Amino acid sequence: MIIDYKKYPTPRMRHHTGPNLYVPFNEFKVLPRFYPPLLPEIDWNQYFTNGKAPCVLDIGCGRGGFLLEYALNHPAVNIFGVEVRKQAVEWIHSIIKGENLLNAAVEWYNTTNGLPFISSESLDAVYYFFPDPWHKKKHHKRRAFNDYLVNEIHRVLKPEGKLYLMTDVIEVDMYQRSILDTHKGFEFKYAQDEDWNLPRTDHENFSIKKNIPYIRAIVSKSFDSINK
Numbered sequence: 001m002i003i004d005y006k007k008y009p010t011p012r013m014r015h016h017t018g019p020n021l022y023v024p025f026n027e028f029k030v031l032p033r034f035y036p037p038l039l040p041e042i043d044w045n046q047y048f049t050n051g052k053a054p055c056v057l058d059i060g061c062g063r064g065g066f067l068l069e070y071a072l073n074h075p076a077v078n079i080f081g082v083e084v085r086k087q088a089v090e091w092i093h094s095i096i097k098g099e100n101l102l103n104a105a106v107e108w109y110n111t112t113n114g115l116p117f118i119s120s121e122s123l124d125a126v127y128y129f130f131p132d133p134w135h136k137k138k139h140h141k142r143r144a145f146n147d148y149l150v151n152e153i154h155r156v157l158k159p160e161g162k163l164y165l166m167t168d169v170i171e172v173d174m175y176q177r178s179i180l181d182t183h184k185g186f187e188f189k190y191a192q193d194e195d196w197n198l199p200r201t202d203h204e205n206f207s208i209k210k211n212i213p214y215i216r217a218i219v220s221k222s223f224d225s226i227n228k
């Protein structure tokens with residue numbers, strides 16, 4: 001099945017949302033009025049028809065091209081996307097409903113608040129594709145991939161689970177590697193085409209169209225960190 005995107009006219013979406021939305025909630029004395037829900041826990045019956053928790057998570061799912069195609073290709077796998085731009089979430093949600101996709105769900109969420117709604121050792125895969133690079137040093141704190149989130153990713157992945165990364169910014173790749181090295185619970189491997197059997201993301205299609213090279217990596221939990 002192919003989604004006819006013409007049925008879902010894309011709203012005008014900015015690249016970024018308000019700066020407060022990238023800040024973790026515990027840095028505010030008073031939470032801003034417009035701020036994604038904190039999702040301390042989730043009743044998965046509200047999200048997936050089979051009521052089961054997701055097997056895979058798409059962090060920063062953007063316009064959802066990857067999430068939607070993955071859901072179509074794997075009808076038995078629940079995929080959950082989180083995204084900080086509310087308009088994008090509402091748009092993806094309208095497609096999920098319009099196409100009656102029973103195994104895809106998306107939520108407005110800021111991942112700098114961790115992944116409290118995901119049980120430990122429950123996910124086969126976490127996808128983290130083409131994160132906003134936030135080139136300026138003063139904006140680095142807006143990067144969602146930090147020590148806290150990486151620790152959370154380690155917690156939610158099954159022992160054999162994998163973190164999949166893609167970026168077209170070399171500096172972001174180096175930054176992510178340094179965070180993973182500091183954690184010490186992961187084994188990092190660059191991936192080749194033959195290691196990659198996943199639908200393309202919207203940003204990946206953009207990079208291909210513009211001839212921008214990009215990097216892929218598959219990150220496993222290290223043996224030592226599983227047996228601690």
Ligand SMILES: C[S@@+](CC[C@H](N)C(=O)[O-])C[C@H]1O[C@@H](n2cnc3c(N)ncnc32)[C@H](O)[C@@H]1O
Nearest residue numbers: 060061062083084110111129130144201202203
């Ligand atoms: C460049 S886009 C890539 C989107 C998609 N993964 C793809 O490959 O097409 C990065 C996405 O991450 C989202 N994002 C950035 N910071 C986030 C955060 N703290 N929590 C959730 N999503 C975030 C952005 O809003 C944006 O949609």
